[in-house]
Amino acid sequence: MPDNTINSILEDDTGYLWLSTNNGISRFDPEKKSFKNSSLYNGIQSFEFSQGAGLKTSKGEILFGGVNGFNAFNPANLAENKNVPPVVIINFKLFNKSVTPAEKNSSLKQDITQTKEITLSYKQSIITFEFAALGFTASEKNQYAFKLEGFDKIWDTGYHRMATYTNLDAGEYTFKVKASNNDGVWNEKATSIKIIITPPFWLTWWFKIMALLIVVGGTVVIITRRINNIEAQKIILQQQVQEQTIKLVQSTREERKARYEAEEANKDLAQKNTELEQFAYIASHDLQEPLRTTSSFVELIQKQYKGQLDERADKYFNYIQEASDRMKSLIKNLLDYSRIGNKKELEQVDCNLILENVLADLHVAIQDADAHISHESLPVIMGYHNEIKQLFQNLLINAIKFRKKDTCPEVIISVKKLKNNWEFIFKDNGIGIEEEHREKIFIIFQRLHNRTEYEGSGIGLSYCKKIVELHGGKIWVESGPGKGSAFHFTIRVNEQDKSKIYEKVMDDILI
Ligand code: ADP
Numbered sequence: 273m274p275d276n277t278i279n280s281i282l283e284d285d286t287g288y289l290w291l292s293t294n295n296g297i298s299r300f301d302p303e304k305k306s307f308k309n310s311s312l313y314n315g316i317q318s319f320e321f322s323q324g325a326g327l328k329t330s331k332g333e334i335l336f337g338g339v340n341g342f343n344a345f346n347p348a349n350l351a352e353n354k355n356v357p358p359v360v361i362i363n364f365k366l367f368n369k370s371v372t373p374a375e376k377n378s379s380l381k382q383d384i385t386q387t388k389e390i391t392l393s394y395k396q397s398i399i400t401f402e403f404a405a406l407g408f409t410a411s412e413k414n415q416y417a418f419k420l421e422g423f424d425k426i427w428d429t430g431y432h433r434m435a436t437y438t439n440l441d442a443g444e445y446t447f448k449v450k451a452s453n454n455d456g457v458w459n460e461k462a463t464s465i466k467i468i469i470t471p472p473f474w475l476t477w478w479f480k481i482m483a484l485l486i487v488v489g490g491t492v493v494i495i496t497r498r499i500n501n502i503e504a505q506k507i508i509l510q511q512q513v514q515e516q517t518i519k520l521v522q523s524t525r526e527e528r529k530a531r532y533e534a535e536e537a538n539k540d541l542a543q544k545n546t547e548l549e550q551f552a553y554i555a556s557h558d559l560q561e562p563l564r565t566t567s568s569f570v571e572l573i574q575k576q577y578k579g580q581l582d583e584r585a586d587k588y589f590n591y592i593q594e595a596s597d598r599m600k601s602l603i604k605n606l607l608d609y610s611r612i613g614n615k616k617e618l619e620q621v622d623c624n625l626i627l628e629n630v631l632a633d634l635h636v637a638i639q640d641a642d643a644h645i646s647h648e649s650l651p652v653i654m655g656y657h658n659e660i661k662q663l664f665q666n667l668l669i670n671a672i673k674f675r676k677k678d679t680c681p682e683v684i685i686s687v688k689k690l691k692n693n694w695e696f697i698f699k700d701n702g703i704g705i706e707e708e709h710r711e712k713i714f715i716i717f718q719r720l721h722n723r724t725e726y727e728g729s730g731i732g733l734s735y736c737k738k739i740v741e742l743h744g745g746k747i748w749v750e751s752g753p754g755k756g757s758a759f760h761f762t763i764r765v766n767e768q769d770k771s772k773i774y775e776k777v778m779d780d781i782l783i
Contacts, residue, residue, distance in 0.1 A: 274298055274309045280326030282334050284347040292321035292336040297343075308456070309413075317341040356459045357407030357414065359451040360385055365400035366392075389466040394475075400436040403463070405451030413454035420467075421446040442471030549610045556606040563603065567596040605731045608662065609716075609738070621657050623650035623664075623696075627685070630664045634672075641672050647685035651694055653763050659739040666732040667759050671700035673726055676754070693745060693762040700758075705751040714747065736761070 275295035282290045289300040296319045299308045317340040325337025335344045364371050364384045373380045379390050392399065405414040417427040418435045422445035428435070435447070448462040473479050570592050581589075627647060631638065638645065645668070653660075668683060675681040684699045705713065705720070712718050716734035733747075736759075740747040744764035751757035 273307055279321045279323045280336065282326050282328045282336075284328070284334060285332045286347065288347065290326075290334050290336075290347070292326055292338070294321070295319050297321070297336060299347075316343050353407070353409050353453050353455040354457060355407055355409070355453055356457055357405040357451050357453045359403055359405045359416070359449055359459060359463045361387075361401055361403045361447075361449065361463060361465060363400075363402035364390065365402070366396050367398050368400060387465060389468065391468045391470065393470055394442050394472050396469075397439045398436065399438075399440075399467070400434060401447055401449070401465075402434050403449045403451075404433055405453065405459070407451070407453035410454035415452045415456065415458075416449060417451075417458075418447070418449040421448060440467075440469050442469045442475055444468050552606055553610045556603040556610070559603055560600075563596060563599055567593065567600070570596065602729050602731075605729055605735070609731055609735050618654045619657060620652055621655045621660050622652045623660065623687075626657070626661050627664055630661060630668060633665065634668060637669070637672055641675065641681050643672050643675075643681040643683065645683045645685070648687065650685070650687055650696075651689075653694060653743075653765075655743050655763060656739075659742060663736050663739045663761070666736050667698040670732060670759075671698060671702060671757075673728070674700075674702040674757075676701070676703055689765075690762070692765055694765060695760060695762050698759045699756065701756040704753045704755045704757055705749060706753055710749050710751065713749070 273293070275293035277294045279292045279294070284290060287302065289302060291298045291300060296309065296316065300306075301308070317338045321336050321338040325342065327335040329335065331346070332348065333344055333346050335342055361384055364380065364387075366379065371378055371380050371384075373382055379392055379396070380387055401418075403416065403418070405411070405416065407414050412431070415429060415431060416433060417429040419427045420435070420437060422443060423437065423440060427450075435449070445467040446464050447467060448464045450459060450462045452458040474483075570589055574586075574589050574593065627650060631645065637643075671683045672681050679701065682701045684697075686697045686699070688695050688697075709720055713720065714733050714737045717730040718734075719728055719730040721728075737747050740761045740763070745762035747759065747761040749757055749759050
């Protein structure tokens, strides 16, 4: 239908319906149900016809009235245009500008009407074809159908004579165009032109292969380098490990040798020490007898010849007697010292009872010095009875002995429970000890005073140290000259590994 407004309808003798519209005259075939619009163009009064203005004469003529008069025709006399129009592509445009072969670097080698193939770059992204059907009867009613194979799926039909495409991908296409004449007679043989769009270099096969080769090659190079590096590092590491192993083996050998030598030396020392202790014991033990004899004879002489000897002889015998007494006490101390640890069975020791015994033994000395000794309740510990007694006794004797002149000695004994130890403190108000001597006094035969000042042998504190260590503890002193001294020592609460402690103490003594 040329238009949707029908002004009048008439049937001709052959059965076709003729319709006048606001856009010309149309013929409807009721059998085929099709319209034919284009035969009646030459000489019509106007495209616009008037409503109801239609008449069929007895001669079979049809009349339609319109805005400029009327038209009369006999349908039987109307000739149909049977001419099949050839179609040609008459213009090719890039970016809406016509291309001619004469231009420099033109895409066309010859005129567009002769061209069968055009090669374009991917950058030439807007292309237009103009075409025409060579049918000159009412040519504005010629119809066209075109399609770009490779891009369009269906034919695009209409009266327009132009086709534009934009941004085509690289590849090959064929542009085809067909046409019909004004009476809708189609030329089925399409005119075609091949379009080749070259891709950008990064989409070309050679570039893709090259890029792939570069990527693969680069990866291979990187991997090979990495492997080489790792191999080199591995070799360096292996060398280092080898060197370290050799060093380790060497040092282990040296260490073993040193340990073996030390063990041998230790054994040697232990042997020597045992011998020495035995010697000290035997010597001091055997010395007791002749000493006792000397002492008792001197005593006898002093008693029997009293008044018969001159004054000098009396004085000499007194010296002999004093020297023998001192020697007796020295020998007794040495014997005690060498006997420590002989008894290896630990027992429960009530420190309160021990202290009572010691205070009873030292009763005379305490009274003579007018000493005050106070203590808190002491614990029951696992230890060696005699040794603990000796320890308490030595510390108390020292506290009384090293008192300040004209001051009554005061001793405070306290104890505190630590995590694994008891810590005992024997604090006095005596003469005190210089800082530089605080370690030294625990070494055997180390004394800070001569005998005329204070009696002693220098064994007492070394004896105490040995006893404390036998009980898995430590001994130290906090003191200052004139400020008194506080002797601290610890005793293990749990004596689980007695033999180990004993061995350690013995080792320390050996060293
Ligand atoms: P000593 O037989 O001389 O008492 P010790 O081994 O018992 O030997 O003591 C070593 C030295 O430590 C003593 O000579 C003394 O100088 C010092 N000393 C020990 N106890 C005390 C104390 N409570 N106050 C001051 N000095 C002390």
